[in-house]
Amino acid sequence: MEAIIIDGKKVADEFRARLAERVEKLAQRGVIPGLTAVLVGDDPASASYVRSKKKAAAEIGINSSVVELPAGTPQSELDSIIDGLNADDRVHGYIVQLPLPKQLNVEKTIQRILPVKDVDCFHPENVGLMTLGRPRFLPATPGGIIELLRAYNIQTSGAEVVILGRSDIVGRPLSIMLAQKAVMGNATVTVCHTRTRDWVRHTRNADILISAVGRANTVTAEMVKPGATVIDVGMNRIDDPSAKKGYRLVGDVDFAGVSQVAGAITPVPGGVGLMTVAMLLANTVTAAELRGQ
Template sequence: MILLDGKTTAAAIRAEVRDEVARQKAMRGRAPGLAVVLVGQDPASEVYVRNKVKACEETGIVSRKLTPPENIKQVDLEALILELNADPDIDGILVQLPLPLGLESQSILDLIDPCKDVDGFHPVNIGRLAAGLPGLRPCTPAGCIELLKRHNLPTRGKRAVVVGRSNIVGKPLAMMLMQSGEYADATVTVCHSRTADLAAEVRRADFVFAAIGKPRFITAEMVKDGAVVVDVGINRTESGLQGDCDFEGLWGKVAAITPVPGGVGPMTIAMLMQNTLAAFKAHLEM
């Protein structure tokens, strides 16, 4: 049985990015630049942003943290995004979600230059994913696929079930699994709160991706022997952080599983670093 250790895998990816950033800086005269916009003082968002800034420091990417006040007007936040779009030293723009009440998230995300959209949330990048064209991919789904690649667990010809249909994880992950390639080419089923007999759907899967936001929702009885389980969930409970899967119950029954924490979470930030590097290279080649 394989423990899909995202922490170790992400560290290896960050090291690769660091080496390439150093090479690019020596060749082009500057390092990639990432702008991180954190509106207000949400404690969870501050932790996420701190981890992203730390990863930038580790990889040599220049991070610029911008912290507008919680009461910023929509028009002023939009103006800030347009400034960053025009800044030649900024290659990637990340707006930490959720935004405070009163601010319209989608209109802000839509304003980001698709070439600087390192979160991969812009409709242009989602459209390119749906069409099978190159582009910046959402970081968490990309991290799930990369974790499988680094552990030699191809999905080609396999049944995959994605539990959850969010725009951030479920939908883009399903689209990635339907692309052509060794770590795609899956027969994909997307399950959600309205799925009839969800347990039966999950039980058919060779690969289970859980992104539903309910602690320990996927139990051993719902998963067939020898399946691969990728747990995207991270739920704060009285007993600590829990994934969407019953890790202890599944251990020993499945062929591979991600821990929570230390599974998909670190991969998300590693893929953000990869996206920023890719955006930098594309920016300088324009």
């Protein structure tokens, strides 16, 4: 049987409609949420992510702007831009788009962001609050995945969840959130990485299998338990001379094969990515609401 396709666009549209109502309530109090993205260098993928975040923000009435800096920007200059954003009342939240050029220190940069404006939820204070089950913001991609599961009534409580990848932005926070004693938590979570001995032994047990590795065709049909939910976080560019841009975007999952075995599956594009953007907007609205309290 073919898997149900989890429609990220539909879920993101509904989620953003609910957010637009919160933006409207803020507008009645004279508050327009402000989101800024800092983009250092000219990485085409980063520039494209920032453009889509800006467009999505504008669509629900969030004021958004981009600070574009040259690839050679020194740390001192980035620091003073961050200090300016921390002090600017029109900016409720901002992100520094990663990855950063080599001369810039990611940890120092993130530490400098005022935690109440850290809408990517990367600052240690926000990661700590989330880990303790008292989140101020939710990390965007994990939060987006949980919204997709919720929208399709996929039970996490008691489920065996296997996450491939343990990065700071996806695998690790998601493993914490899904294992928490909470609605959309209570799962038994296994995290696999480069030192895991036998992935397939784990993946075949998974009721929910989430891949955040960054390599096409990492998950194939024989790795998946029949009827499992498969969430594909990967965004990999592969050469395709027939495509207008010369490449196309694929996930980590062999979609054609896995969709014959899985019960539900996210496509790439059209799955997790759209929810990541929606969650960033949600954090920005939350930041504006918290300021007003």
